Amino acid sequence: MTDMIKTSGLVKRYGKVVALDGLDLVVPGGTVLGLLGPNGAGKTTAVRILTTLLEPDGGTAEVAGIDVSKDPDKVRKRIGLSGQTAAVDEHLSGYENLTMVGRLYHLGARRSKERARELLERFDLVEAGDRPAKTYSGGMRRRLDLAAALVASPDVLFLDEPTTGLDPRSRVQMWETIQDLARSGSTVLLTTQYMEEADRLADDIVVIDRGRKIAHGTADQLKNQIGGERIETVLKSADDLHPAQTILQRFCVGDVQVDEQARTLTAAIDGGVDVLRSVLGHLADANIAVVDVGLRRPTLDDVFLSLTGHHAEEVAETNGDAPEAEPERTTERDKEAVR
């Protein structure tokens, strides 16, 4: 299988800000690569370079074997782009948007019209096809935008955060559409902030942060990389978070993650149900009320947090405060329990 996307040592700076810091990517033909990272990680910059919208400051990028800097127009004939903000003309109807894009891919007038009708049908936009796109819902606009990317049946498809800002129903619809595309053999590079999305759609995942690749593998490989099961405990009272954290810390591998808002503690453990039982026993002894508890396989979220370290920093801060704050709070809690 030939590699349809290949970058090596890609660098892009905006003034002093380094958006891409030597990014290497390889996407074999017919596969879906998920480019995963937080806001500002460099995902969109990578897509903009690969789709010829930006010139890199260093490194090379090839799409379908063509160098994007040397022969951008040849690359443009082979790609489709669907962006973060739906790149359709709001005053034109869906049909007019698609025929215009067809004409600009030089498909010819008749073929452009045929293709527009096919795609409206496929994306469930036939009824809305003659209305200006500004009357469309967010989900419909995204579908139209994706349809526009597919007008010339491109060899390589770039989807930049295709579901950001969509409601849950539209998101699931968009996922199904992308899965269909993947099944039909398209090569896709997909950027996302949603772990669930990468897990579901991508054959291969590259996690990037601050313009660098920090992990690469299938969803399963990445999950295994950061250890086994998670114990997740939801407490009744936020006051119990710190004492419960101290208890959990004794049983877990690595740090306990604290979500104060959801009153939830999460920790990686080794030893399954036995450990869960002991933890519950200790929590009961300490008089800590538990609303919900469970064991789960690590999600890509966990992978992401432990790799980028952003969340870990927050936990470290909380831990730093904990020893001093804890006795006082424990007393307060005891008092409340007595009352």
Next chain:
Amino acid sequence: MSSVALALQDGIVVGKRNLIKITRVPEILVWITMSPIMFVLLFSYVFGSMIEIPGMPYREFLMAGIFTQTVIFGATFTGASLAEDMTKGIIDRFRSLPMARSAVVVGRTGADIFYNLTSLVLMTATGLVVGWRINTGVLEAAGGYLLLLAFAFAISWIMAFVGLKVSSVEVVNNASFMFIFPITFISNAFVRADFLPGPLQTFAEWNPVSAVAQAAREAFGNTGNLPQPDVWSLDNPIVYTLIWVGIILAVFVPLSIRQYNKSAGRA
């Protein structure tokens, strides 16, 4: 297909998009149709009844000047529309397509010829209603309209460059007013250039806007008993206008296309 033909075809596709937009946004349609009518009525009744110039009725003198000023103002629309487009996601779509890099600007300035044509038709109709008449033949008059359109097209390219350079609709509007008011008022569009004081007279005589107004006036037969101008620019207004159109296009077509590519992110 040759690359020039392909570029032209892409420009037409984008131009069609711009024309569709005019029909979909009522505010633009109102502006396009109302402002020419308003200009003709305002100028002919407010100034036309107050000002007298020796040699002919002022209202007849004025009409070619209003036509000239209005089509130059039309160019502001070119700049503002491009500035607005540059902030939209559709530009990313265009830039990821294998289309000519010139198409977005060509499509804009091209579509604005229709915009100016509509203006001219409405102004002519309004002019006829208030008593203005074309005193020459069809061919000569058509030549006058063509020259107005050609000059407006050239000014469109200047405004296209401004619009792409600043990428803000408000700035384009303000900047173009700063430019359009002096060049249209220090000309023979509304007054006789030979009556202006010293340096202003020289500026007005060599101002291409004067040549356009003079050429249109002659084409419509609205020169009355005015003396034939004794500067070359106004004695040969068609040639002088065409020289300016050529110079402006030669400078601003490449400049605007380059600015489009620059502003759109690919330096």
